[in-house]
Amino acid sequence: MxxxxxxxxxxxxxxxxxxxxxxxxxxxxxxxxxxxxxxxxxxxxxxxxxxxxxxxxxxxxxxxxxxxxxxxxxxxxxxxxxxxxxxxxxxxxxxxxxxxxLPFDVADYVDFYASEHHAANLGRLFRPDNPEPLMPNWKHLPVGYHGRSASIVVSGTDIIRPAGQRKGPNDPAPVFGPSVRLDIEAELGFVVGTGSAPGEPVAAGQAEKHLFGVVLFNDWSARDIQAWEYVPLGPNLGKSFASTVSPWVVPLLALQEAKVRTPVQEPEVLPYLALDEPWGLDIGLEVEWNGQVVSRPPYAAMYWSPAQMLAHLTVNGAPTRTGDLFASGTISGPAKGQRGAFIELTWGGAEPVTVAGEQRTFLEDGDEVVLSATAPGAGGTRVGFGEARGRVVATRHGREI
The missing domain is CATH 2.30.30.230 (Fumarylacetoacetase, N-terminal domain)
Structure with a gap:
């Protein structure tokens, strides 16, 4: 040459x-x-x-x-x-x-709920009379639900406002129409590189042999559709319309300097979730709404580790495949400026935030949200994740079907 x-x-x-x-x-x-x-x-x-x-x-x-x-x-x-x-x-x-x-073909997708701060905030919002904001199972297992892989899109793809059935507290009956409480969830997504056979769980200590890398993940959420549908089986149409991932998959091998201990896990977890040193990742995210940074969620605050999420996902014998993706759930820290969803940031819409000079609660057509993040790298450097960008556009069908 x-x-x-x-x-x-x-x-x-x-x-x-x-x-x-x-x-x-x-x-x-x-x-x-x-x-x-x-x-x-x-x-x-x-x-x-x-x-x-x-x-x-x-x-x-x-x-x-x-x-x-x-x-x-x-x-x-x-x-x-x-x-x-x-x-x-x-x-x-x-x-x-x-x-x-989109950097990989998404085989399956599971979303977890791994932030204690997020789960507790939503508990206080939805169950204000309950002195314990967390559900009884929350500190015993990584709670999650199975999502829709076909709706995962790459950064820069427009997000069509979902329509669906909803019922507000003052509505005499359900109505159908575009979501009026459209939200985001700032998350990380973990990409499975090599799968596991049916009936062969992945031990928490072996997770790094299966996890290829990490992407930014925005789990767009229609809170009004979700609130009406989720009892008793959980999220469905309020979540399944779109999730945005960043186009660059940062290898887990590049994030060794970002490893940190998870928060103290009490009560003691069951053996299949136990690690000598449960590890999280010191990744700092930014949430930008119409060009303004409104939140900086810290992934280091997450209660459940990626290894524990994969171990729980497979402990019942469920197989995994190359290209499976599981997301962390909303990343939130203890401070208001660290909340990774607008339902938390605006406290269910009761405490609007100022965005580009306007008082805002949930997303309007034309709004653009950008997630970005960095983490510690080798020798005092920083590792970038690029961005997960999405702009909301109007629903494509009318108010009645």
């Missing part, structure tokens, strides 16, 4: 997409098919060209993820080494010139 066909990239150490990160994603150029790449500084690097490996020449990460943990370690090492040398010019594309796609 001639010198003119290669280039040495100089990415500042403080760049959120530096050599310490190297997330995986799927990109395309105009008129070309999607391929797997990594983000390095202001470039997207084509991995099939960089490494000469056709597993990266397709439109999804699933074939690579299915190769397993040892292969993930090997490829990360190879990519790191290759980017420290001269790189083929035809492997490089300015990040501003590419279109980013």
């Amino acid at each position: 001639t010198a003119s066909a290669t280039v040495r990239l100089d990415v500042p150490r403080e760049d959120l997409f530096g050599i310490h990160n190297l997330p995986y994603g799927v990109y395309s150029l105009p008129g070309r098919d999607p391929r797997v790449g990594t983000r390095y500084g202001e470039h997207v690097v084509d991995l099939a060209t960089l490494l000469g490996d056709d597993v990266f020449a397709g439109p999804t990460l699933n074939p690579f993820m299915a190769q397993g943990y040892d292969r993930w370690v090997q490829v990360r090492s190879a990519v790191t080494a290759a980017l420290k040398e001269d790189v083929p010019r035809d492997a490089l594309h300015p990040a501003a010139d590419v279109t980013l796609h």
